[in-house]
Amino acid sequence: MIEVQGVRAGYGDGPDILNGINLVADAGKIVTILGPNGCGKSTLLKCIAGFVRPRAGDVRMSGTAVTNLKAHEKVRSHGVGFVPQTDNVFSSMSVTENIMLGARFVARAEREQRFEALLTQYPALAAKRNRKASALSGGERQLLSLARALIAKPRILLLDEPSAGLSPRMMHEVFEAISEIRAREGICILMVEQNAFEALHISDTAYVLSLGDVAMQGRASDLLADPAMRSLYLGGDAPH
């Protein structure tokens, strides 16, 4: 579904932040990108989404080269849904308006139906459907941003640290929502995460970045059991 080949990227005239990344993510799978702060996880996601143009290498979606397409073009042509790390809702608009903004390219009849279905799935949002997004908690904003991406029926979902800053309870809820999406919609989910342990539990495969290179990759279950991985990123002996 998504293939990244030898992607190099950076900002402005600055140095390369990504030094030739290779990555594959298939439909119906959750692929997680792990790694320490500042190693280029968000940059990689922005390259795939189309906000940052790779300096070299290729990005393909469903077999088509999309390396130089802009973000808004990928939304329509390849069904990309992107949930950024910060600033992921329109704060002056209501919950309903935020979700409906995602439905710009969905047929009118289907819109309402999907909207109601999403509210049933996320009762936290249903209760606050007429509130402004600025009045939501961090976790509710994540759900709102997720709902806004989902109403568009994406084929590819890109999530940047969906659990950042959430309480453990809310974090579970968000991760649960994500694995439910895979089960229900069978779409390709690529997410960046800091909470490696919890993220690996719902993922199929994972990539660990380090200073712009892929340092480790493999099946999520293998990485969970990997002693090197345990000591480096999972904080020694993991809970559970």
Place this chain on the structure above:
Amino acid sequence: MFDFLIHVLIMCCLYSMLALSLNLQVGFGGLMNFGQIALFGCGAYGAALAYKYDLGFASGILIAVGLSAFVSWAFAGIGRNLQSDYWGIATLALAEVVRIIVTNEGWLTGGAQGISGIKPLLPELSGRSQQLGNLAICGAVLLVALLACMRLTRSRYGLGLKLMREEPQLAQSVGYDIMSLKRGCMIFSGFIAAAAGFIFAHYITFVGPDQMFSSETFLIWAMIVIGGLGNHFGAVFGAFLLQFIFAFIPFVKDMLGLPTEFVAAMRLVLIGGGLIGFILWRRTGLFPEKVGGRADG
């Protein structure tokens, strides 16, 4: 006194157009343009060049439209990846470049002397009736501009502008093309500013580079900040308020027996003080933005 009042009202209408145009960029699109006066200059020189080369009124409009479209397009395009504050500085620089070109290309633009003797809008009238005719034209054009702005900001396109202002990256994620929004906003508002410049040139019958100093841009900024960013009526009100205050400063000076420099100094104090005061104590201006928009677009 009556003639003076008409003159003030005409200037109010022209500045209202400039304020409406800037408010569309800043208040709705979040485009921090500090080069607004260059767009005014496009309209003014459209009129002046058509007069100088004897091309007629209609060609003047065409030149004004062409120049303003080109300059707006350049504004939208410069540093397309710059953040909004840096983009603002670039627009200021670009407006200065336009003014310097106009000053130095004397063979075309009349240089620092400018171009004078431009025909009035209603040459067959004279005296007071001509002034009233001018006011009627200005009022009508302002009304059209106001209605066009209101219509635009209520449309899907207007919603796109607001989304771009709030969260540009997120706006792209829901499928808006930021570059085309930016370009469209600049070109549309450029036409309104150019219309003000075009009418101004025919009204004053003189155009020169001194009318394009950046201090004029800051005056327009003060109008929209005081009136209320993101509110069309606020922009018009701010323009009327400042123009009326400026018009009556000379009378205050005479009444209090103050020196002539008082007038110019007071203008600057009012612009600077007004900007700072409202930014510090009343961000929303006198007329706050009406929030909430249609989100089904």
